[in-house]
Amino acid sequence: MLLGVVAVLACLVSACGGSGDEEEFTGARLDQPYAAPTVELTDTDGAPYSLAADTDKPMTLVFFGYTHCPDLCPLVMNNIAAGLNRLDEDDREQVDMVFVTTDPKRDDEAALRDYLDDYGEGFIGLTGELDDIVAAGDPLHLYVNDGKKLPSGGYDLGGHSTFVLGIDDEAEAVVVWNQETSAVEFANDIHTLLSED
Incomplete structure (x- = not known):
């Protein structure tokens, strides 16, 4: 019976020790x-911006998406914004x-x-010629659809990677997160990366 109580207590302790998983x-x-x-590329002030030359903070999160995206982009952006707020x-x-x-x-x-501005203060937005955007995604292994017209006459923008990259102050992408990363996970990972510097 004593062994059973010890086993139950051990289970409870491991279940309550969720901070390790977090x-x-x-x-x-x-x-x-x-x-x-x-x-x-061009930032929202009309100034040139290069992910190699202008990412001088210890960590810069980079996400390729578009404002009319109906599903994945808002999900990822909400999680990033909430993670940064944590x-x-x-x-x-x-x-x-x-x-x-x-x-x-x-x-x-x-x-x-x-x-x-709906997601957070100080977020940087970049636009430019589609060829330049595709070229910016290539070395980061991010796929950007070339935007060719569909036979129906529409414009296909459905294809783009939904990964988020973390670029350090040496202009290198050192980490990648997938579209399912939660706000808590973003916050914990970013804190860990910053603590290592």
Whole structure:
């Protein structure tokens, strides 16, 4: 009977020890980091912005999507925004968030600014020629649809990667998160990465 009580207590302790799971790193660390692209896009102020030259904070999150995306982009952006809100002030000041549109025909500087302001202060939006956006995604192993017209006459934008990359202050993508990463997981991983510097 004593052994049974000990076993139950052990189970309860392990079940209550969820903080260990919560702190587990959930992103995929890149053993061979991707070099950030040098191609210049345009930010929402109309200034040139390069993911290689202008990501000078210890961590810059990068996500490629578009403002008219009906499902995955809002889900990912909400989780990023909520994750950044969970960080303490010191950590938050060390992180930038960059959203690169895959629909430059509709996502001009003003449209991006309006969209991003709904998610968080200081989010950076980038647009440009579609060829340049595709070129920016290539070295990060992010697929961007080339936007060719469909036989029906419509415009196909459905294809783009839904990964989020973390670029460090040496202009290298060192971690990748998938579309299912939660706000808590983003916050924990970012805190871990910043603590290692």
